[in-house]
Amino acid sequence: MSEQKLVRELDQIEIKQTSPIRFKDDAINKIRKQNIVWNKRTDIFIPFKVSKDSHQKGLKLRVFKGALGDKDTRRVFYVQYWFDGRAKRYRLGDYSQRFGKTECDDLLKEVFKNHTDPETGFWIKDPNETRKNEARIVEKPDTTTAKGLVQGTPSQPSTNIYNPGIINH
Numbered sequence: 001m002s003e004q005k006l007v008r009e010l011d012q013i014e015i016k017q018t019s020p021i022r023f024k025d026d027a028i029n030k031i032r033k034q035n036i037v038w039n040k041r042t043d044i045f046i047p048f049k050v051s052k053d054s055h056q057k058g059l060k061l062r063v064f065k066g067a068l069g070d071k072d073t074r075r076v077f078y079v080q081y082w083f084d085g086r087a088k089r090y091r092l093g094d095y096s097q098r099f100g101k102t103e104c105d106d107l108l109k110e111v112f113k114n115h116t117d118p119e120t121g122f123w124i125k126d127p128n129e130t131r132k133n134e135a136r137i138v139e140k141p142d143t144t145t146a147k148g149l150v151q152g153t154p155s156q157p158s159t160n161i162y163n164p165g166i167i168n169h
Contacts, residue, residue: 019046020046020047020048020049021046021047021048021049021061022048022049023048023049023050023056023059023101023105024101025100025101028061028075028095028100028101031046031061031063031073031075032073033063033064033065033066033070033073036063036065038065041065042064042065043062043063043064043065044062044063045060045061045062045078045080046060046061046062046063047059047060047061048060048061053121055108055109055112055113056105056108057121058079058080058081059077059078059079059104059108060077060078060079060080060089061075061076061077061078061095062075062076062077062078063075064076074094075094075095076091076092076093076094076095077091077092077093077094077095077099077104077108078090078091078092079092079108079111081123082122082123083123083126084126088126088128090111090127090128092104092107092108092111093107111127114127114130115127115130
């Protein structure tokens with residue numbers, strides 16, 4: 001029978017980040033794709049520690065896995081909300097040098113003010129639909145004409161292109 005000593009050392013386990021983080025630039029900068037257990041996912045949502053009664057309720061950071069050669073970690077701000085009996089997400093913007101914590105907070109205040117009931121805090125309009133409608137509504141000039149007719153100036157009568165001898169008045 002051999003004598004074995006019990007090794008009383010702790011194994012060094014690398015801590016992986018998936019728990020809620022503070023809503024500060026330094027905490028967001030520390031999020032790296034190398035520190036996340038991905039399993040078979042390509043992205044992950046990390047919630048922020050914020051007050052549940054504020055406009056920041058539902059704010060999350062989406063971190064993308066990216067390709068193996070990518071050095072940078074792509075991070076995007078989202079707000080998750082309930083509307084029409086379903087959980088929905090609204091993309092606020094990519095985290096970068098120009099769009100950080102303060103810009104995200106300002107945009108979130110504006111979206112929250114325009115799309116929620118001030119008394120209850122419930123979402124009464126869908127911000128995704130608002131974004132689609134703003135992009136869709138474009139005034140186009142009226143280019144419709146009667147089929148087969150060429151429009152002339154008001155002082156000149158227009159002619160029928162199918163039958164040039166006929167003048168329309």
